[in-house]
Amino acid sequence: MAVNSAELIEIINLIAHDIQKNRDFLTELDSAIGDADHGINMSKGFKAVTEKISTMADKDCGSILKTVGMTLVSTVGGASGPLYGTAFMRAGQAVGDKQQLGFEDIPILLDAALEGIKMRGKAVKGEKTIIDALEPAVEVLKSSPMDIKLMNAAVKAAKDGVEYTKGIIAKKGRASYLGERSLGHQDPGATSCYIMLSSTYKAILDRNN
Amino acid sequence: MKKIINNPENVVQEMLDGMVAAYPQYVRKIDGFEVIVRANAPIKGKVALVSGGGSGHEPSHAGFVGKGMLDAGVAGAVFTSPTPDQVFEAIKAVDGGAGVLLVIKNYTGDIMNFEMAGEMAEAEGIKVASVVVNDDVAVEDSLYTSGRRGIAGTVFVHKIAGAKAEAGGTLEDVKAVAEKVIKNTRSMGMALTPCIVPAAGKPTFTLAEDEMEIGMGIHGEPGTKRTHIMQADDLVDHLMEKILDDIPYKSGDEVAVMINGLGATPLMEQFIMNRRVSEILKKNGITVYRTFVGEFMTSIEMAGASITLLKLDDEFKQLLDAQADTPAFRQL
Numbered sequence: 001m002a003v004n005s006a007e008l009i010e011i012i013n014l015i016a017h018d019i020q021k022n023r024d025f026l027t028e029l030d031s032a033i034g035d036a037d038h039g040i041n042m043s044k045g046f047k048a049v050t051e052k053i054s055t056m057a058d059k060d061c062g063s064i065l066k067t068v069g070m071t072l073v074s075t076v077g078g079a080s081g082p083l084y085g086t087a088f089m090r091a092g093q094a095v096g097d098k099q100q101l102g103f104e105d106i107p108i109l110l111d112a113a114l115e116g117i118k119m120r121g122k123a124v125k126g127e128k129t130i131i132d133a134l135e136p137a138v139e140v141l142k143s144s145p146m147d148i149k150l151m152n153a154a155v156k157a158a159k160d161g162v163e164y165t166k167g168i169i170a171k172k173g174r175a176s177y178l179g180e181r182s183l184g185h186q187d188p189g190a191t192s193c194y195i196m197l198s199s200t201y202k203a204i205l206d207r208n209n
Numbered sequence: 210m211k212k213i214i215n216n217p218e219n220v221v222q223e224m225l226d227g228m229v230a231a232y233p234q235y236v237r238k239i240d241g242f243e244v245i246v247r248a249n250a251p252i253k254g255k256v257a258l259v260s261g262g263g264s265g266h267e268p269s270h271a272g273f274v275g276k277g278m279l280d281a282g283v284a285g286a287v288f289t290s291p292t293p294d295q296v297f298e299a300i301k302a303v304d305g306g307a308g309v310l311l312v313i314k315n316y317t318g319d320i321m322n323f324e325m326a327g328e329m330a331e332a333e334g335i336k337v338a339s340v341v342v343n344d345d346v347a348v349e350d351s352l353y354t355s356g357r358r359g360i361a362g363t364v365f366v367h368k369i370a371g372a373k374a375e376a377g378g379t380l381e382d383v384k385a386v387a388e389k390v391i392k393n394t395r396s397m398g399m400a401l402t403p404c405i406v407p408a409a410g411k412p413t414f415t416l417a418e419d420e421m422e423i424g425m426g427i428h429g430e431p432g433t434k435r436t437h438i439m440q441a442d443d444l445v446d447h448l449m450e451k452i453l454d455d456i457p458y459k460s461g462d463e464v465a466v467m468i469n470g471l472g473a474t475p476l477m478e479q480f481i482m483n484r485r486v487s488e489i490l491k492k493n494g495i496t497v498y499r500t501f502v503g504e505f506m507t508s509i510e511m512a513g514a515s516i517t518l519l520k521l522d523d524e525f526k527q528l529l530d531a532q533a534d535t536p537a538f539r540q541l
Contacts, residue, residue, distance in 0.1 A: 027409070035288055035428045036406065036413050073325065077263075077289040079318035082325055120321055173317045176355045177348050177430055 001148070001204060004100040006057040008064055011203040013053075016046035018199040019192065029188040033175035038080060038188040045076035045084075061101050065092030065109070079173055080189060083117050083130060090116030106151065107141040114138050121172060128170035128182060133161035133190035137197055148208055155201045158194040165190045210410045212510075217407035221264045221284050228271060232536040235275045243284040243291065244299045245271035250280055256374040256383045257281070257303035260312040260367060261296065262319055263288040265406070265509045266427060268537030273364065275535030278371035279312075287406050287509070288428045290318035296326030300335060308336035308380035310387065312366055314359025315343040338380050340387040342366055344396040344517065346455045347424025347433050360427050361469040361506040362394035362517045368538070372531035386528070390519065395455045397448045398515030399432070400425035402473065404508050423447065427471070427508045427515075441478070445485035448516050453493065456520060460494030465501070465529060467517040472507040474514050479503070482514060499529060505537075 003011065019026075019042050026039030049071045056064050065088050073085030094112035095105055114134050123129050136157040144150060165187035170176045175187070214220050221243055228245065229238045236245050251257065260270045261283030271282030280303035285291035300309050309330065313323045320341065327337040344362030370387035378386070400422045403412035413429040416422060421439065424432025439447070466486055468479045479502050490497055498521055506515075519525065533540045 031409075031413060035430065036409055037286075037289055040408050041286070041289060074292045074294040077285050077292050077318065077322065079290075079321055081290075081292055082318070082321035120325075121317075172355060174355070174428075174430060177358070177426070179349070181431065 001103045001208060002100050003061075003102075003204075003207070005059060005061055005064060007207065008061050008101065009053050009057060011200055012064070012068060013050055014203045015196050015199040016050045018195050019043055019046045022192075022195055026188050026192055029186060029191055033170065033178055033182045033185045034188060035174055037078060038192065041076045041078055042080060042084075042192055045072045045081065048075040060097040060099055062092045062096045062098060065089070065095065068092075079121070080192070082120050083189070086116040086120040087113035103146040103151075106146060107138065110134070110138050110141060123172045126168060127172045128165050128168050128175060128187045128190070129172050130187075130189040130193045132165050132168075132187065133158040133193040133197070136161045148205060151201050151204060155194070155198050158197045162186050162190045162194045210405050210407070212405070212407060214407055217410070220407050221286060224264065224267070225271065225284060228536070235534070235536050236271065239298055239302055242295050242298045244281060244295055244302065245274050245284070246281045246299065246302050247274055247276075250303045251305040252280070253305045254307055255305050256307045256378060256380050257305060257309045258312060258367065258371055258374055258383070259283065259296065259299050259303060259309055260363070261285065261291050261299070262314050262316070263290060263428070265404075266506050268504065269364065269506045270367070272537030273367045273535050275533070277375045277531055277533030277540075278367045278535050278538060287408065290316065290322045293322050293325035293329060296323055297329045300326060300330040300337065301333070304330075304335050308338065310370065310374070310380060310383050311337065311339035312363065312370065312387065313339055313341050314363055315341045315356050316358065317355050336380055338384045340366070340384060340391060342391055342394075344391070344394045345426070346395050346397050346451050347426075358426050358430070360396050360398060360517075361467055361515045362391075362396045362519070364467065364505045364538075365394050365465065365517065365519045366390045368533060369525060369528040371533065372528040375531065376528075386524070390525070393456065393520040393525075394517060395452045396515050396517040397451050398425055398427070398469070398471065398513060399423045399444060399448065400429075400471065400508075400511050400513035401438070402512040403429055404472065404511040406509070421513075425513060427506060429508065429511070441481045442485045445482050445516070446489070449486060449489045452516060452518055453489075458493065458495060458520065461496070463496045463498045463521040463526070464490065465499045465519040465521060465525075466490070466497055467505060467519075468500070468502045469506055469515045469517065470504045471511040471513040471515070472504065473510045473512040476502065479514055482516065486516060498526060
């Protein structure tokens with residue numbers, strides 16, 4: 001796999017498309033245990049991202065990812081803006097000025113994203129957050145040499161992570177105020193993270209075929 | 210949804226435009242940002258106070274921008290924290306060289322966005338400090354939650370820390386007095402009806418005709434319990450018990466009281482609540498130094514109210530009595 005800047009933009013556009021498609025679903029998940037705006041805000045943020053990166057095909061991959069991060073920070077608001085914004089900015093820093101990305105870059109940039117989210121949110125696995133989907137995925141990606149099969153396994157691990165959030169009590173964010181009442185609900189942030197990983201996998205799979 | 214709006218996407222922008230049109234003598238808006246600052250900002254040599262949060266809590270926070278209270282109010286989308294670039298713009302616009310205090314309500318998003326803005330400002334050489342308000346006793350404070358929420362008590366922080374800054378306090382002084390207010394402020398609220406976020410178009414929760422929710426948050430977050438509707442006195446007894454239990458009070462203490470309507474509760478009902486509050490305080494030998502009744506921290510069109518008590522000392526009394534002149538709070 002090799003993804004150049006124009007192709008990276010296409011992948012991000014697919015993520016944006018899938019986030020828009022799940023706007024109401026994410027908002028509904030958030031209304032059960034949060035403040036009913038996750039889908040609305042994420043969809044607003046990725047709409048701005050699509051516009052912002054449309055003219056960046058001649059820029060390096062790091063700059064594109066950093067622009068995604070900065071745009072999310074300045075448009076999403078809430079907790080998701082700083083968290084996903086920091087994640088994309090850190091991913092951008094990790095890949096630097098590369099003109100194209102290979103399979104080997106994926107664990108590196110997702111690991112940097114995960115560390116960024118942990119730093120910003122002061123959270124760890126098991127608190128019903130984005131981390132419950134992202135960390136298991138990153139662990140899979142780092143477990144053996146990277147290929148499309150491993151990417152698929154990572155997406156599955158993220159999906160299992162979303163399932164796992166149903167069985168735990170929220171300890172971070174607005175859902176933490178619910179205590180045991182947060183049980184039985186899947187975390188909206190973990191869900192949006194799974195959607196993004198899954199879109200990325202689909203885009204890369206299409207490109208490989 | 211039945212609201213006097215044009216387009217749900219433009220409510221914050223249009224509200225701020227209308228506010229600036231109403232109070233040009235007090236405030237102006239920063240072009241391209243949802244930031245309201247004092248008309249004469251920055252004030253050289255004075256510590257500046259910046260607060261903000263999601264919109265929908267009007268007059269908080271922009272309504273308290275003016276002499277003796279805030280220097281800037283940053284308005285996020287409805288019930289959504291403003292973004293770091295907005296807060297950063299506010300900090301830059303009001304910094305008069307003596308530093309900026311960020312007054313943040315305790316919500317995960319607000320803290321992250323204000324922290325990022327603070328980091329950006331510090332990178333530009335602006336001195337920034339912050340305090341986090343967490344006055345809501347309805348929420349259990351434990352290691353396993355994000356802590357108590359910030360609600361109407363935040364307005365006491367604006368008033369007292371704002372007066373300290375106006376009187377020439379340093380950033381350290383202003384932060385210290387703000388933290389002392391937070392330590393001595395407790396609130397609790399309840400709701401009779403839900404509210405509708407314009408972009409969502411439908412209520413975030415439902416309450417039956419004969420139900421009320423005790424401890425409801427200002428964004429419609431669930432409270433401690435849902436009960437059959439109570440009479441005003443029983444309801445106030447319940448809220449006051451939780452508030453008074455939370456910090457030690459003794460006979461002879463003095464307090465400031467705030468009865469805060471959440472948007473759709475008439476003053477008539479707020480005064481009925483205050484009648485009982487003053488009875489309870491009298492019975493406990495606690496003197497009411499000042500009472501504020503009205504809308505300070507609303508939740509769009511929610512029906513309901515909160516009660517806030519601030520335990521006073523001499524410094525607080527002096528700062529509470531100091532002059533303030535803002536669109537939503539005037540004391541001359």
